[in-house]
Amino acid sequence: MTTVPNDKTAIIRTERGLTIAGTRITLYQLMDYIHAGYPPNLIRHKFYITDRQFDAAMSYIDAHRDEVEAEYQIVLQQAEEIHQYWENRNRERFTQIATISLKPEQEAIRAKLNAWKAKIESRT
Template identity: 50%
Template structure:
């Protein structure tokens, strides 16, 4: 079933990039699926788009292919940088990251007590 809409489908510029109006779907998302050899009909159905919306996206991509391809490559580069950042950030185990954080002032007695209990447990295991 294809959604019905009385609105004119347009491509708008948002902070996420060139977006199909009335959706959160960018032209770069459509390009991803086109490069993965999805047909326009499958893309339309996957994202519940109208014929007018998918046609507007495809027309805009075709009419501005060089500019959109340049922007698409920048989006891919940014995504790779973000992915790399989080992979590196998450490489440190969460407990190790917490252990490396500075202790809050005024909690020295609490930390001393915890260290004492930890030492007792280690001694008991031996």
């Protein structure tokens, strides 16, 4: 692990994974921006971390590139699985909602909303 001059651990492992000490920012969040090609200064400012914290994170990533990259790929895979779960669950719920008949007062509101939507779309 990388340490800062005052011997505090700069990168720690939490239940969220490899994290910058004193923050909730994981190295995997930084990896998203690194892979997207963002410049280091912009990444640091995006997360509101100090130069020391950012340098420690980047040093750790450089020193343990294979380990961090492997964990990052697992995080991406888990995120995709969670995304697919909710997509499927929402698709089922939207299907259920579509079968529910509207009450008379809801029909009037729906008609007003559709008229308003048509008016807005006609402007463009």
